[in-house]
Amino acid sequence: MPLHVERVSHRYGPVAALDSIDLDIADGETVALIGPSGCGKSTLLGILGGLLRPSAGRVTLSGALPADSLNPFTYVFQDFALLPWRTVEANVALALEHRVNAAERRERVAAALALTSLADFASAYPKQLSGGMRQRVGIARALVVRPAVLLLDEPLSALDAQTRELLMEDLLRIWSREKSTRVYVTHNLEEAARLADRVVVLSRRPGRIREIVRIDAPVSDRAAIIPDMQRKLWALIRDEAATADREVQDV
Amino acid sequence: MSERQPIPFRGGGFAPAPRRVLPWLVFAVLIALWQAASNTGLLPPLFMPSPLSVVKALVALWQDGTLVGHVTASLGRIVPGWLIGTAAGLAVGLAMGIFSAARAAGIPIVSALFPIPKIALLPLLILWFGIGEPSKIATIALGVFFPTTISAYTACDSVPRNLIRMGQSFGLPARDIVAKILLPGAMPGILAGFRISASVALLLVVAAEMIGAQQGIGAFVLTAGSLMQTDQLLAGVVMLSLLGLLIGWGLGMVERAMLKWR
Ligand SMILES: Nc1ncnc2c1ncn2[C@@H]1O[C@H](COP(=O)(O)OP(=O)(O)OP(=O)(O)O)[C@@H](O)[C@H]1O
Ligand SMILES: [Mg+2]
Numbered sequence: 001m002p003l004h005v006e007r008v009s010h011r012y013g014p015v016a017a018l019d020s021i022d023l024d025i026a027d028g029e030t031v032a033l034i035g036p037s038g039c040g041k042s043t044l045l046g047i048l049g050g051l052l053r054p055s056a057g058r059v060t061l062s063g064a065l066p067a068d069s070l071n072p073f074t075y076v077f078q079d080f081a082l083l084p085w086r087t088v089e090a091n092v093a094l095a096l097e098h099r100v101n102a103a104e105r106r107e108r109v110a111a112a113l114a115l116t117s118l119a120d121f122a123s124a125y126p127k128q129l130s131g132g133m134r135q136r137v138g139i140a141r142a143l144v145v146r147p148a149v150l151l152l153d154e155p156l157s158a159l160d161a162q163t164r165e166l167l168m169e170d171l172l173r174i175w176s177r178e179k180s181t182r183v184y185v186t187h188n189l190e191e192a193a194r195l196a197d198r199v200v201v202l203s204r205r206p207g208r209i210r211e212i213v214r215i216d217a218p219v220s221d222r223a224a225i226i227p228d229m230q231r232k233l234w235a236l237i238r239d240e241a242a243t244a245d246r247e248v249q250d251v
Numbered sequence: 252m253s254e255r256q257p258i259p260f261r262g263g264g265f266a267p268a269p270r271r272v273l274p275w276l277v278f279a280v281l282i283a284l285w286q287a288a289s290n291t292g293l294l295p296p297l298f299m300p301s302p303l304s305v306v307k308a309l310v311a312l313w314q315d316g317t318l319v320g321h322v323t324a325s326l327g328r329i330v331p332g333w334l335i336g337t338a339a340g341l342a343v344g345l346a347m348g349i350f351s352a353a354r355a356a357g358i359p360i361v362s363a364l365f366p367i368p369k370i371a372l373l374p375l376l377i378l379w380f381g382i383g384e385p386s387k388i389a390t391i392a393l394g395v396f397f398p399t400t401i402s403a404y405t406a407c408d409s410v411p412r413n414l415i416r417m418g419q420s421f422g423l424p425a426r427d428i429v430a431k432i433l434l435p436g437a438m439p440g441i442l443a444g445f446r447i448s449a450s451v452a453l454l455l456v457v458a459a460e461m462i463g464a465q466q467g468i469g470a471f472v473l474t475a476g477s478l479m480q481t482d483q484l485l486a487g488v489v490m491l492s493l494l495g496l497l498i499g500w501g502l503g504m505v506e507r508a509m510l511k512w513r
Contacts, residue, residue, distance in 0.1 A: 049420055071422045081417040085435045085512040094431065095421035125512050145421065 001061055001072065001148035001181050002027050003048065008057035009206075010043050016206035017043045020057070023200065023209065027063065030175070030182040030219075032192035034237060035202030035210075036244035041185040042153055044207065048183060049073040049151050061148075070099055071145040078154040080134045082126040082141075089113070089122040092141045112144040115174055132163035136170070143178060150182045157187060168194060172219060189237075193229040194222060201236045204244035211236055300482040309486040317471075318490060324466035325456050325494075328384065332391025333452045339392070340399025340448070341441070347400070348407025348437065349429060361400055369394035370458045377463070387459040394455045395448040402447065406440025407433060439513070442506050449498045457491065468494075 005023040009016070017040040025031050033041050046052035048059055050073060065072055074095070075081075082091050092112055096105045113119045116136040126134055135155060142150060156164040168191060175182070175195075186192055192199045199213040213233065217225055282302050288294045289301030296304070312318040346353040347361075369390055376386040376393075410433055418428040460469025468487050475484035 051416060051420055073420065075417065075420045077413065077417065079413060081411075081413050083414065083432065083435070085438075085510075094418075095423065097431075098424060098427055127512070141421075151420075 001065065002063055003149060003181060003183075004060045004062065005044075005048070006057050006060065008044070008047060008054045008059065010040065010047065010052065011055045018047075018054075019206040019208045021207070021209060023212075025181060025183065028179050028181055030184060030195055030197050032196035032199045033183060033185045033202065034187070034189065034192050034199060034233065035207060036204045036237065036241040037187070038244060039202045039205050039240075040207030041202065044202075045075075045151050045153050045183060045185055048149070049075060065148055066146065069146045069148050071095060072148040074142040074145055074147040074150060076135070076138050076142050076150070076152040076155040078158055080126070080131075080138045080158070082134055082137055084126050087123045087125055088118055088129070088137050088140075091126070091137055092144050095141065095145050108144050112140040115143065115177075116140040116170070130163070131159050132167055135159065135167060139171070139174070143174070147180055150180050152182065152184045154185055154187060156191065164188075164191075171195065176220070189230045189233045190226065192233060193226045195219065199233060201233065204240045204247070210240065297479060297481060300485060304482045305485045305489060308480075308482040309489060312483065312486055318486070321466055321468045321471045321487070322490065322494070324464070325460065325468045328387045328391060328459070328467065329452050329456050332388040332456070333395050333448065335388070336392035336395025336452075337399050337445070337448060340396045341403050343396075344400035344403025345407065345434075345437075348404040349433065354404065357400070357404075361397060365397040365401065369397075370455060370462075373459055373462055382463050387456070387464070390459050391452050391455045394451045398447050398451060399444055402444025403437065403441055406437035406444070409440055410436030439506075439510055442502070442509065445502055445505075446499065449502065450495065453491065453495055453498070 003025040005021050005025075008018060008021045010018040021044060023031075033044065035041055043052060047054045061072070083094065086094065089109055092109050093105055096108060100108065109122075110119070113122055116139055118133070118136055118140060121129065121133065126137065129137070135158070138155070156167055159167065172195065184191070184195055193215065196215060197219075199215065201210045201213065202208065203210045213229075213236070215222070215225075215229060285294075286302050289296065289299070289303075294301070300308075309318070343353075343357060343361075347357045348354070372393060373386065373390050376389045380386040380389060414432050414436060415428060418432045423431070456467065457469035457472070460467035461473045464470040468491055472484055472487040472491075475481070475487060
């Protein structure tokens with residue numbers, strides 16, 4: 001689903017978070033959003049998903065929604081945002097309950113759990129799961145509605161390095177099958193270099209687009225170029241991050 | 252390094268560990284000391300009867316049906332009073348937790364009326380409802396209403412905002428966000444509030460019964476005191492303690508059943 005960000009700015013009271021963002025995202029594209037802490041990445045994602053009203057500018061969609069999509073925009077959250085009183089299965093079913101009958105719901109939930117290797121934990125509660133498993137539940141919950149646009153806000157940053165690696169492999173495997181447009185916010189340059197078709201580098205606050213880096217190699221065949229790409233992204237972001245860091249300390 | 256020395260352990264303590272015997276032992280020792288003081292005449296029986304005579308009084312009063320009558324009378328006030336106060340408090344408190352307008356309207360009133368000791372309103376309520384049951388029930392309901400209101404809306408505030416954002420981002424209708432996210436998330440706080448309101452109800456029933464009632468544990472304790480029957484007086488107090496324990500145990504069961512996920 002093509003997405004158009006047109007001159008979007010956002011302020012929180014006196015704080016300018018985003019400044020005049022223009023960005024077109026193609027259907028089926030994966031865009032990574034990187035930038036120093038506090039530059040407005042989550043804000044932009046919130047505006048994309050309709051959770052925040054931008055102070056100026058607008059976000060539009062073009063084209064028709066896929067027929068089987070129940071919720072055009074869904075999120076995967078950094079802190080998982082699971083309901084602790086619901087089992088894995090019930091968490092995944094949450095967004096289906098008010099629009100899909102029980103039989104189809106069971107079918108969709110089972111498929112999403114199988115895709116995320118959670119079938120054996122369907123009736124576990126979140127507190128019984130490891131961080132990686134919890135985020136798998138978050139991913140299953142987002143996929144079960146067949147989103148046209150998947151918005152991920154640092155989905156792996158609450159996880160340890162090994163779990164993150166495993167989950168990244170899972171995401172690549174799932175995404176090779178599920179076609180959707182994806183916006184992926186991250187601090188991790190390797191994640192950006194491995195998962196994205198384009199990497200949007202934002203400046204420090206107020207976030208402006210500093211550069212857009214296209215990665216042409218197919219996602220399945222990137223091992224060779226990832227280190228170079230990481231270096232390139234780091235060069236773009238280093239000064240911004242250092243300055244942003246000092247600014248935060250000044251406050 | 253020539254000699255190997257063990258590293259001294261200093262990580263002990265500061266972690267409450269359950270002890271099985273100690274709690275009962277303390278209880279038993281205190282009662283034994285009390286009995287001993289009574290036996291030796293250190294405690295005059297009129298002012299502080301021995302534990303044994305309190306137990307005897309308790310058994311006798313229970314067997315001849317006196318206590319049963321008073322407990323029934325008290326429960327007949329606590330239960331409807333608590334239910335009315337809780338229902339109204341939940342309705343108002345949840346409205347305040349969900350709607351900004353209800354909160355803006357409610358907070359000044361609730362803050363102003365909450366600190367009033369509700370027993371002070373009993374005379375007014377007697378004027379309104381007469382000396383009978385309704386004025387006592389109304390006092391309890393009022394006393395229960397305010398803490399329930401406050402615990403209900405603070406429990407709504409304690410539901411993590413990101414869970415509500417999550418519900419919105421998945422397109423849940425507002426009704427579902429309330430029923431499936433806000434209410435279950437607020438449940439622990441609401442149930443914790445029940446403990447407070449139950450103890451308020453117990454306090455108020457005794458106070459109200461001391462002011463104007465023939466039946467009820469409060470009335471019984473007051474009469475026993477004025478007749479200097481201190482063993483009966485203490486039997487009534489022990490009954491109150493048992494009642495409080497029973498209510499707390501019941502609420503614990505409800506909590507465990509409803510909050511299995513914690
Ligand atoms: N609700 C809010 N009220 C006021 N200021 C806010 C609010 N949310 C965010 N901000 C500020 O706006 C700026 C952008 O925030 P945002 O969360 O979008 O940044 P981010 O790039 O996602 O940061 P991080 O990398 O730390 O997640 C930050 O400086 C933040 O302090
Ligand atoms: Mg963020």
